[in-house]
Amino acid sequence: MSSPTTNAALGGGAQVKSAVRTIELLEYFAGNTGMHSLAEVQEQTGYPKSSLYMLLRTLTELGWVETDATGTRYGIGVRALLVGSSYIDGDAVVAAARPTLDLLSEDTGETIHLARLDGANVVYLATRQSQHSLRPFTRIGRRLPAYATSHGKALLATHTDEQIRRLLPEQLEPLTEHTHTDREELIEELAEVRARGYAVDREENTLGVRCFGVAIPYRSPARDAVSVSVPVARLSPGREETIRHALFDARDRLTLATRHF
Structure with missing residues (x-):
């Protein structure tokens, strides 16, 4: 899912790579409404399942991603709405x-x-x-x-x-x-x-x-x-x-x- 051109332009370091994955993951949820299983997200993004799970858990704790009642399906969180609204307002x-x-x-x-x-x-x-x-x-x-x-x-x-x-x-x-x-x-x-x-x-x-x-x-x-x-x-x-x-x-x-x- 990630763009080689984008990664090269950003330097390709581990810390930058993590940031790129975070943004691409949020864009995936923004472009695919509803809730998605870990397996579905992994299939679409191609990220290693273990690192994807940790990234999703971190984003959930910070409010950028939300889970359903079972805690096994993921979707875009309210933080994304706040940032999007601030873009429009400003x-x-x-x-x-x-x-x-x-x-x-x-x-x-x-x-x-x-x-x-x-x-x-x-x-x-x-x-x-x-x-x-x-x-x-x-x-x-x-x-x-x-x-x-x-x-x-x-x-x-x-x-x-x-x-x-x-x-x-x-x-x-x-x-x-x-x-x-x-x-x-x-x-x-x-x-x-x-x-x-x-x-x-x-x-x-x-x-x-x-x-x-x-x-x-x-x-x-x-x-x-x-x-x-x-x-x-x-x-x-x-x-x-x-x-x-x-x-x-x-x-x-x-x-x-x-x-x-």
């Missing part, structure tokens, strides 16, 4: 974006997301729920492949084609039947995204939901983007046009709000 972009996200939510009545590019994925930093009973739901902290979301594609479009080829594999894992699975086809679409200034997720992430996203250009390539998610059943050509204008207005406001970042 992030300058999230704070600066709040008024714009509120306004975009009022203008569209739909679900709004602020997301950040993290490698080949996007991580949700803030959300505003739709005012309608039929609405998509995404929790803060969720990670999704950038190529399957509108804000992810808006962010990828701020990179060069060669940068995208280095970032993504040739074959992409589908989330739905509409997801791009060919990197070169995705790159062709990203050229269109650059030309029109926004990206569209056409049920590529969740069936029945279409999303529109724009990047916030306070740095280049862009790191953050905002999106509007709409159930297809509620989307008409006129409605789509209204959402695009609202997104462009939000991008202008966010560009102004983050101009010193």
Whole structure:
């Protein structure tokens, strides 16, 4: 599970190796919800069972990992929530974006997301729920492949084609039947995204939901983007046009709000 490149860059010493394993173990639990047996974790990580057990016990005592009633299954602990919350609470972009996200939510009545590019994925930093009973739901902290979301594609479009080829594999894992699975086809679409200034997720992430996203250009390539998610059943050509204008207005406001970042 550990990255040879990462370990080499960190020096590969025993103390650093232990730190890398700790982080990778926490990331494993964060990406695999629920409780997991020691054997399951060992199979996925490849760590020696004896050292894995000691690491899990230490993390459990410190609150980073929790166990079930039997003490034999493990999952992410409350300490991870506290650290994650502090990241959101202390992030300058999230704070600066709040008024714009509120306004975009009022203008569209739909679900709004602020997301950040993290490698080949996007991580949700803030959300505003739709005012309608039929609405998509995404929790803060969720990670999704950038190529399957509108804000992810808006962010990828701020990179060069060669940068995208280095970032993504040739074959992409589908989330739905509409997801791009060919990197070169995705790159062709990203050229269109650059030309029109926004990206569209056409049920590529969740069936029945279409999303529109724009990047916030306070740095280049862009790191953050905002999106509007709409159930297809509620989307008409006129409605789509209204959402695009609202997104462009939000991008202008966010560009102004983050101009010193």
